[in-house]
Amino acid sequence: MEGLLETLNTEQKEAVLYFDSPLLILAGAGSGKTRVITYKIAYMVKELKVRPERILAVTFTNKAAREMKERVEKLVGQEAPVFVATFHSFCVRLLRAHSKRVGYSPNFLILDTDDKRRLLREVIRDLNLDPERYSPSAIASVISNIKNGLYSEESMSVYYDRIKDVLEAYNRRLRENNALDFDDLLIYGRELLKDPELQKRYSNYFAYVLVDEYQDTNNLQYEIVRALSKEKGNICVVGDEDQCIYTWRGANIENILSFERDFPNAKIIKLERNYRCTKTILEAANAVIKNNRLRKGKVLFTDNPKGELIRVFTAETDTEEAKFVASTIKQLIKKGKKPSDIAVFYRTNSQSRVLEDALRREGISYQIVGGVKFYERKEIKDVIAYLRVALFETDTISLFRILNTPRRGLGTAVERELRAILQSEKSNIKALELLKERVSEKQRRAVSDLLSTVENIKEKVHTLPPYDLIKFIVVATGYEEFLRKEHPEDWESRMENVRELGNTLQEFAEREKLTGEGLYLEFLNTITLSSDQDELKEGEKVTLMTVHASKGLEFPIVFITGLEEGLFPHVKSLDTTEEVEEERRLFYVAITRAMELLILSRAKKRRVFGSLKDVKESRFLSEIPSHLVKEVKRKGTVKKESPVAVTLPKKERKPKIVFHQKFGKGVVRRVEGQGENAKVTAFFANYGEKTIVMKFLKILA
Numbered sequence: 001m002e003g004l005l006e007t008l009n010t011e012q013k014e015a016v017l018y019f020d021s022p023l024l025i026l027a028g029a030g031s032g033k034t035r036v037i038t039y040k041i042a043y044m045v046k047e048l049k050v051r052p053e054r055i056l057a058v059t060f061t062n063k064a065a066r067e068m069k070e071r072v073e074k075l076v077g078q079e080a081p082v083f084v085a086t087f088h089s090f091c092v093r094l095l096r097a098h099s100k101r102v103g104y105s106p107n108f109l110i111l112d113t114d115d116k117r118r119l120l121r122e123v124i125r126d127l128n129l130d131p132e133r134y135s136p137s138a139i140a141s142v143i144s145n146i147k148n149g150l151y152s153e154e155s156m157s158v159y160y161d162r163i164k165d166v167l168e169a170y171n172r173r174l175r176e177n178n179a180l181d182f183d184d185l186l187i188y189g190r191e192l193l194k195d196p197e198l199q200k201r202y203s204n205y206f207a208y209v210l211v212d213e214y215q216d217t218n219n220l221q222y223e224i225v226r227a228l229s230k231e232k233g234n235i236c237v238v239g240d241e242d243q244c245i246y247t248w249r250g251a252n253i254e255n256i257l258s259f260e261r262d263f264p265n266a267k268i269i270k271l272e273r274n275y276r277c278t279k280t281i282l283e284a285a286n287a288v289i290k291n292n293r294l295r296k297g298k299v300l301f302t303d304n305p306k307g308e309l310i311r312v313f314t315a316e317t318d319t320e321e322a323k324f325v326a327s328t329i330k331q332l333i334k335k336g337k338k339p340s341d342i343a344v345f346y347r348t349n350s351q352s353r354v355l356e357d358a359l360r361r362e363g364i365s366y367q368i369v370g371g372v373k374f375y376e377r378k379e380i381k382d383v384i385a386y387l388r389v390a391l392f393e394t395d396t397i398s399l400f401r402i403l404n405t406p407r408r409g410l411g412t413a414v415e416r417e418l419r420a421i422l423q424s425e426k427s428n429i430k431a432l433e434l435l436k437e438r439v440s441e442k443q444r445r446a447v448s449d450l451l452s453t454v455e456n457i458k459e460k461v462h463t464l465p466p467y468d469l470i471k472f473i474v475v476a477t478g479y480e481e482f483l484r485k486e487h488p489e490d491w492e493s494r495m496e497n498v499r500e501l502g503n504t505l506q507e508f509a510e511r512e513k514l515t516g517e518g519l520y521l522e523f524l525n526t527i528t529l530s531s532d533q534d535e536l537k538e539g540e541k542v543t544l545m546t547v548h549a550s551k552g553l554e555f556p557i558v559f560i561t562g563l564e565e566g567l568f569p570h571v572k573s574l575d576t577t578e579e580v581e582e583e584r585r586l587f588y589v590a591i592t593r594a595m596e597l598l599i600l601s602r603a604k605k606r607r608v609f610g611s612l613k614d615v616k617e618s619r620f621l622s623e624i625p626s627h628l629v630k631e632v633k634r635k636g637t638v639k640k641e642s643p644v645a646v647t648l649p650k651k652e653r654k655p656k657i658v659f660h661q662k663f664g665k666g667v668v669r670r671v672e673g674q675g676e677n678a679k680v681t682a683f684f685a686n687y688g689e690k691t692i693v694m695k696f697l698k699i700l701a
């Protein structure tokens with residue numbers, strides 16, 4: 001342990017060793033805040049002999065939690081698990097133990113964003129409201145804001161009156177389904193801790209509480225932290241007000257001030273040395289954030305080398321910008337950089353597609369974090385819904401999802417019948433039994449089939465390995481045929497996803513050493529709670545993500561794309577100074593993820609709703625001092641693809657070896673057709689023979 005403390009600077013060491021009163025560490029990006037938290041936990045376990053499970057560490061995402069856990073285990077050895085949680089996962093644990101007190105049974109369901117929207121759509125339809133005026137996703141966010149108490153009293157009453165019926169029906173349906181949405185987790189978690197007995201029990205149980213990314217906690221989260229630590233004051237929170245980027249979700253910079261008020265004897269430690277970025281990058285970050293008025297203001301310096309100048313590229317169009325990113329990455333890799341050292345950020349999810357296309361064309365493997373997440377893809381949700389119906393007696397939301405998926409002639413009329421039955425009958429299986437009596441002969445057979453499939457799954461959960469169980473669901477329901485018919489364009493890749501689900505489950509089972517029902521419950525739990533950062537797997541892939549998802553992470557090389565007015569800063573955040581300042585903090589977060597090289601880009605024209613529009617350079621670009629920047633020139637004067645080359649094609653060479661993003665290298669067997677739409681059949685070592693459209697392949701030989 002002695003040796004370990006030596007790798008900390010004086011202030012960091014002081015923070016690790018300080019236990020006399022509540023501790024607040026306020027410090028800039030890359031100054032070692034997260035490092036202090038991990039070392040503090042390690043110190044408590046190793047030196048103070050605190051039992052690891054009695055230390056509660058809270059971070060912002062599951063990914064961050066997992067990383068922290070690994071780091072602590074590296075420091076103390078794996079002798080015992082440390083409880084590193086997110087606010088949501090902590091509340092799930094609390095609720096599983098005491099759900100009765102808030103009127104839920106312990107095996108409650110957690111609705112994710114998509115489930116929530118589906119349920120709202122149903123509610124809106126049942127209330128005979130116009131779905132045009134009441135869009136489920138808009139209402140979903142209003143409801144979330146109401147639940148989080150984000151509206152002022154005045155606007156609250158306006159919103160509340162307008163959606164009162166929807167909200168009440170929605171909450172009722174949640175209760176009937178024994179289900180909670182993400183907001184409820186925090187609300188009921190907080191509710192439980194209001195009970196003096198529980199509050200005492202848990203604040204006594206936890207010897208110490210630590211919170212990372214404290215600047216982004218909202219009021220509910222703050223109250224939870226406070227309930228757990230107010231008596232003993234055994235708490236350490238770390239944050240940076242310049243990185244507060246979730247005020248739109250109710251994060252509150254004021255929490256930092258309230259901390260000093262609620263814990264009057266709090267000790268404040270500042271860390272001023274950045275260990276992450278080059279001098280050039282840090283100077284740029286400091287210059288940008290200086291333009292914000294709403295900040296405490298602090299200095300941050302680094303002893304790191306000056307490093308390379310920041311590169312700036314101006315493209316004619318967004319497509320050209322993407323090409324620039326892809327070709328630059330290719331060069332960097334050629335020069336020996338690892339793909340996993342490179343990250344590409346964008347302000348909004350929809351920017352990723354163009355970038356993805358360009359990367360694919362260059363044959364660069366990438367992973368996308370956020371966007372349509374794997375578990376939100378339709379085919380994955382369908383298959384998981386079968387699992388959920390089998391495992392959760394009362395999950396009617398999933399029941400309606402699978403009723404006619406794949407199509408089995410159980411349309412809206414049958415759905416209505418089923419809904420009526422469910423008014424009095426809560427069990428899925430019993431409801432299906434009853435449904436059989438109320439439908440036509442043909443439909444009866446369909447319902448019987450569905451019923452036996454569900455019962456089979458229920459049983460096979462205990463007997464089949466996970467991969468085979470997924471296969472069973474696919475075969476029993478004819479899901480592959482269904483995909484083939486419904487999605488002739490991409491059914492293969494969808495099936496690939498379903499298989500991937502089987503792989504993931506298998507891997508999860510082996511890693512967590514779980515089997516049977518417990519395995520699936522834990523798995524469903526984990527994926528429902530997984531957030532933007534959680535798909536990040538290590539590996540030789542370039543990472544694409546929104547700036548929001550990049551919080552807390554670091555990469556040697558970072559691209560920030562789309563630096564245009566209206567995009568970054570975003571058009572929705574231009575009205576007030578506060579909004580623009582939040583965008584600037586977001587830009588500050590993005591810059592400070594970069595360790596060695598920062599590359600910024602923008603386009604002069606960008607496709608918006610299908611057509612190209614002129615866009616202006618982001619104001620943030622001009623806030624970076626010019627001596628830190630180097631303009632990247634466009635290569636030569638490559639005109640638009642010359643029409644001559646298209647009309648006079650060289651005799652197409654038949655490819656022999658190709659490369660595919662997912663399958664890797666393949667030996668070509670057949671080619672049908674020509675050009676980018678030609679169908680190439682190739683053999684891939686780990687996947688067997690596949691037929692793929694040329695444009696998704698790279699020719700290696």
Ligand SMILES: Nc1ncnc2c1ncn2[C@@H]1O[C@H](COP(=O)(O)OP(=O)(O)OP(=O)(O)O)[C@@H](O)[C@H]1O
Nearest residue numbers: 007008009028029030031032033034035275276552
């Ligand atoms: N004393 C130190 N000696 C060497 N490296 C350090 C030291 N402190 C921090 N680092 C390294 O600096 C980098 C940034 O540290 P860390 O991620 O803990 O910063 P942070 O303050 O949490 O940043 P952010 O605000 O972005 O979350 C990490 O790679 C970390 O290992």
Ligand SMILES: [Mg+2]
Nearest residue numbers: 033034035552
């Ligand atoms: Mg951190």
